[in-house]
Amino acid sequence: MSKKETLTILEKIDVRFIYGTLLLTLAFVTLVPIGLPFTIGEQSKKAYNLIEALPAGTVVGFVPDLDAMGWLQGGPPAIAYARHLFRRPLKIVIFVMLSTDAVGLTFSILDQVKPETLGKKYGEDWIFLGYAAGGEAAYAASADDLWRTFGGRDYYGKSLEDLPLAKSAKSAKDIPLLVVPESGGAAILFVRHWNARYQTQIICNEPPMIVPQYTAYERAGQISVVNSGLRDGAEYEKLIGQPGLSLAAMDGLSAATFLLLGYIVIGNIGFLKRKLSKEA
Amino acid sequence: MVSSMLYRRTAPLVLGFLLGLLMVLEYYVPTDAFRIAATSMRTWAVVIATIAIGFGLTNVVRIHYADIKSRRKGTWPFSVWMLVIIAVILVLGLTAGTQHVIYRFFFDNMFMLPYNTVVTFLCFSTFSAGYRAVKARSLEGILLLIGTVFVMMWYAPIGEILWSGFPTIGKWIYDVPSTGSMRAIMIGAAIGSAVLGIKTLIGLERGWLGRREE
Numbered sequence: 001m002s003k004k005e006t007l008t009i010l011e012k013i014d015v016r017f018i019y020g021t022l023l024l025t026l027a028f029v030t031l032v033p034i035g036l037p038f039t040i041g042e043q044s045k046k047a048y049n050l051i052e053a054l055p056a057g058t059v060v061g062f063v064p065d066l067d068a069m070g071w072l073q074g075g076p077p078a079i080a081y082a083r084h085l086f087r088r089p090l091k092i093v094i095f096v097m098l099s100t101d102a103v104g105l106t107f108s109i110l111d112q113v114k115p116e117t118l119g120k121k122y123g124e125d126w127i128f129l130g131y132a133a134g135g136e137a138a139y140a141a142s143a144d145d146l147w148r149t150f151g152g153r154d155y156y157g158k159s160l161e162d163l164p165l166a167k168s169a170k171s172a173k174d175i176p177l178l179v180v181p182e183s184g185g186a187a188i189l190f191v192r193h194w195n196a197r198y199q200t201q202i203i204c205n206e207p208p209m210i211v212p213q214y215t216a217y218e219r220a221g222q223i224s225v226v227n228s229g230l231r232d233g234a235e236y237e238k239l240i241g242q243p244g245l246s247l248a249a250m251d252g253l254s255a256a257t258f259l260l261l262g263y264i265v266i267g268n269i270g271f272l273k274r275k276l277s278k279e280a
Numbered sequence: 281m282v283s284s285m286l287y288r289r290t291a292p293l294v295l296g297f298l299l300g301l302l303m304v305l306e307y308y309v310p311t312d313a314f315r316i317a318a319t320s321m322r323t324w325a326v327v328i329a330t331i332a333i334g335f336g337l338t339n340v341v342r343i344h345y346a347d348i349k350s351r352r353k354g355t356w357p358f359s360v361w362m363l364v365i366i367a368v369i370l371v372l373g374l375t376a377g378t379q380h381v382i383y384r385f386f387f388d389n390m391f392m393l394p395y396n397t398v399v400t401f402l403c404f405s406t407f408s409a410g411y412r413a414v415k416a417r418s419l420e421g422i423l424l425l426i427g428t429v430f431v432m433m434w435y436a437p438i439g440e441i442l443w444s445g446f447p448t449i450g451k452w453i454y455d456v457p458s459t460g461s462m463r464a465i466m467i468g469a470a471i472g473s474a475v476l477g478i479k480t481l482i483g484l485e486r487g488w489l490g491r492r493e494e
Contacts, residue, residue, distance in 0.1 A: 013411070015408050018407065018411060019404050019407075019408070022404060022407055023404075036438055036441060037437065037441070038437035039440060039447075041451075068391065068392055068395040068396070069395060069399055071392065071395075071396065072396055072399055072400075100333075101391075103378070104378070104384075104388075104391075104392075105392075107378075107379070107384070108388070132326055132330075133326060133329035133332070133333055134326035134328075134329035134330070135329065137322055137325030137326055137329060138326050138329070140322045141319070141322035141325065141326050144315075144319045144322065145319060145323070148319075148323050149323065149326055208435065211454070212454065212455075212458040212459040212462040213462045213466060215454075215455060215459040215462075216459055216462055216463040216466060219459070228435075231435050231436075250437050253435070253436045254438035255438075256436075257432050257435070257436035257439070258436070258438055260407055260411065260432065261429065261432065263410075263411040264410065264411060264414050264425070264428070264429070267412070267414075267415060268414075268415055268416055271415050271416065271417070272416065
């Protein structure tokens with residue numbers, strides 16, 4: 001094989017080979033977990049401390065507005081947040097307004113958390129209002145009147161009049177903090193309608209590619225903490241002492257990142273050598 | 281003709297203007313009357329959106345039924361499958377409830393799993409796209425390459441094990457240039473949205489009417 005052919009191969013590795021090596025790498029770290037250590041960042045600590053500092057009995061909104069596509073990235077952090085919230089002596093109001101998938105995914109989260117095993121009673125310690133359609137209109141309406149937005153009933157059809165917790169959670173005025181693990185879009189709507197008018201604090205977990213957009217709101221003080229996908233989810237699981245899927249994904253993340261870096265270096269070596277030999 | 285124009289164009293524009301004005305006035309004139317009226321309007325929007333979901337479902341069924349009837353080439357078997365699944369989920373959800381084990385089985389295994397599989401395929405194609413796209417072809421390419429390497433190494437635990445500088449520099453790139461650029465884009469988009477809102481309010485922007493001018 002000539003030098004030119006070698007350089008061409010480096011630059012144009014067959015995509016099947018790339019997929020094959022990625023698959024083998026991920027399979028290896030899944031079957032043989034390495035458990036690479038990592039430090040816990042300031043953002044995760046901020047979110048954790050904010051929830052830890054809440055006085056007992058504080059009403060908190062938990063809004064897992066995830067869709068099916070964002071579940072892999074946002075689901076494990078959502079479970080970590082929910083575990084922390086349910087462990088603390090807080091009153092939790094769960095509702096979703098952006099994605100219809102989020103109702104089913106909320107049940108997936110609750111299946112993992114199992115509030116009843118933590119001594120939490122439905123109606124007194126937590127309620128689930130379900131999904132309200134309307135997009136931004138629903139966010140705006142819910143800030144003024146949560147009961148009317150969700151038709152005066154919880155997801156199971158019980159009247160909110162019959163749920164003790166619902167009486168302390170009628171609007172954004174009663175809910176000082178929202179925890180919003182989502183696929184993108186909900187936190188900004190909460191900023192516009194809950195934070196702008198009622199100064200509600202917001203903790204959100206976003207897919208990494210859109211975090212810079214939300215960081216701008218964090219710098220302005222409109223969002224309290226922005227966490228980034230699985231990495232901050234893994235840090236949060238370490239903080240609450242309950243390892244989960246985010247931590248499990250870190251080895252795969254490291255392996256895939258290292259492999260991609262290797263391919264990028266190989267591709268650039270091939271490209272630069274070809275370019276230099278052409279110029280020579 | 282005149283009455284047709286009145287209710288097809290003029291009436292929606294006037295209604296849109298009045299309701300839009302109410303929502304703006306609620307913010308700038310914080311009286312109880314405007315607040316109550318605006319709150320009612322927002323609740324009405326939620327009700328209309330809920331009805332729209334049912335309307336959307338009806339439309340989907342109508343379109344796919346038409347495809348089945350006309351045996352649209354290549355897609356009509358999928359339309360049959362889709363209508364079957366819609367019917368099963370609808371009947372199951374309305375009769376057994378969304379908490380029923382069979383409904384949850386459908387949701388977890390026939391909706392979420394295939395969806396997650398598709399997302400995983402995207403991961404593979406994004407991986408190979410990263411290998412092909414991140415090349416030092418120009419100054420911008422070199423900057424992209426450097427930024428990509430540092431941000432990737434910041435995000436993955438392996439980065440801080442290889443070198444302690446990766447998290448520091450990667451986080452800086454994420455927090456400063458990236459956020460700054462996004463902030464500029466967001467300000468531009470916000471100004472554009474405000475202009476579009478004003479144009480819609482005063483009737484200059486009529487795309488939402490959904491029909492051609494006569």
